[in-house]
Amino acid sequence: MVRRESRAQLILVAAIVIGISIIGFVVILNTVLYTENVTSRSAIASTNSGLTSQLSLRSNAPIYIHHENQNQSSSTPSGIQSAINDSLAHYGDLIEISRVQQEPTSIEIETIGTPDTGALVVQDDSTRDFTNRNNDANWTLDDAAAVRQFTIFLDNDSLVADSNSEHAFAVNVTESAGSYQQLRFSRTASGNVTIERTGDTTGQCEIEPADDELKIDLWSGSVPGTSCTFAGADSMSTPEITYTNADNATGSYQLLMNDTTVPNGGRYASGGSDSPRLTYVVYRANISSTYATPELVQESRMEVVVYEPGSSSRLAGGIDSTGGAVGGESTSTPTPTPTTATPTPTPTPPPSNQPPSLDTLDASTVCNNWESGFFGPRCTARDVTVSWTASDPNGDSDIESVEIRVINEHLFGESEVASTTITSGDLTDQTETLSLSGDADRVVVVVTDDDGETDTSVERL
Incomplete structure (x- = not known):
């Protein structure tokens, strides 16, 4: 016969067992939730860091490439391409060093294929006339190449007077299809600059310069800040560009082609810093980046355009970056500046259209x-x-x-x-x-x- 005391004891034991089971279940559930939360936070943090690095690359790659273009003044296309790959790899190392303190991180950045490289004819000695290295006054800048940018900065006082216009400095543009245009630059008695257009179309502009230097954008066919326009190199596929009476003009210029097949023939210095010189720059590149941590591997590809067609800005020593257009996907924030890495070489001043x-x-x-x-x-x-x-x-x-x-x-x-x-x-x-x-x-x-x-x-x- 079961006594009441025994039943009470059984009920008490059962209650204790049930209580312990509930507590154990709660502890296990809480552990699972905590582990899942910690794991999720770690993965989210790694994902954010990867996206951060991608956006940082989008912002900084055009500046790094432009920096190498200016610093290298390369005499060969392969030279500038190799220098840019080394620079991007170094940039990836800097980000990797800044992240490895938080978690094991590997970052690889490199160009995909061969970057688009162009020949750059540049004269940045504004005290020199427009003759070539052999001091020829009538000479060819490029024989037949697609023009990406072409800008001249003329010293107004160096131009001949209108009354002597047959000896005036002229730029001649001849398209392979046969179209032709000549722009002849001279100075009036009052100090204005006259641009006389002959060839397939004719006309004349008289410009009152705002300062001692006049900027002419021969790619778009305009004189910025004025209503003077003419047919630009953008409307011609592979034009031949020549100078006439180049000893009657002083200033600087930059001519960037879409390819590298520009013969030298002693017309320019090869690389270096002399004027005029022929060097090579990368104006567009496809870049891949791989960001790897123990939690994830992120890969991205983007197109970086360093020099847009027709930009007419200038920097001493070479061509100016115009901000660059970057294709690809990235939605995160700039990577903080590494605190333990070797300082990045100071890039050139930011373009005028930089984001906030x-x-x-x-x-x-x-x-x-x-x-x-x-x-x-x-x-x-x-x-x-x-x-x-x-x-x-x-x-x-x-x-x-x-x-x-x-x-x-x-x-x-x-x-x-x-x-x-x-x-x-x-x-x-x-x-x-x-x-x-x-x-x-x-x-x-x-x-x-x-x-x-x-x-x-x-x-x-």
Whole structure:
């Protein structure tokens, strides 16, 4: 016969067993959730770092290539191509060193195939006349090549007078199909510059120069800042370009071709720094990057255009970068400057159409209300405070908006829990507070200027 005391003991033991089982289940579940959360955060962090490196490459590759183009002054196409590959590999090493302190990281950056390389005829000694290295006044710059850029900077005082126009400096452009144009430059008694156009079309422009130097864009067929226009090299497939009476003009010029088949024949110096000289530059390249960590491997490809057709800017010592167009996908933020690596050689000044720069970003969160839950207390209402400073490399402070997004990371991915866009106040130095319910793991800030250019940064909470 079972006594009541025995039944009570059995019930007590059963309750204890059930309690221990529940506690064990909760502990196991909590461990699984914690492990999954830590693993997800690690993978997300690696993914963000990979995207960060890709966007950094998109921004910096044109500057690195332009820097090598200027520094190398290469006398062979293969020389500049090799130098650029070495420079990109060094850039990848710098990023790798900056990341390896957080996690094992391997980064490889290289060009795909042969970069598009062009011959560059350049004279940057503005005190020299336009004769070739043999001092020939009538000579050919290129025999028949597709022109990518062609700009002349003329010293107005070096031109002959209108009354002596038959001896005036002239640029002759002859297309393989037979079209022809001559531009003859002379100076009036009042100091204006006359451009006389003969050939398939005729006409004349008289220009009052704004300073001692006149800029002529022979690719687009224009004199910037004036209404003077003519047929440009962009309308001709493979023109021959010659100078006539080149001893009657002083200044500088740069002629960039789309290919490298330009004979020298003693007309130019080969590489170096003499004027005029023939050198080679990479104007477009396809680049691959591989970002590998223990958690993931990211591969990307992008096209980098360093010198757009028709750019007419100038830098001492060579051709100017115009900002560069970069194709490919990337949605992350610039990589922080490595603190333990060898400093990167200072690149040339940034182009005039640079995107805004998000210089500093700080984010913090404070819980305003705690509630008890099954797994312990949880925050149901919090404030996220975001402070930032931004700048415009162009110097005109044209930042139009700052977008702030607060992201919550969870087992099933991530979700946006709060956002706002600020368009008023001092957008270069401001603090904003967002109120929300639930958890928050990181803040994404996007700065946009009036050209639609953006810079993005991420701060974990």
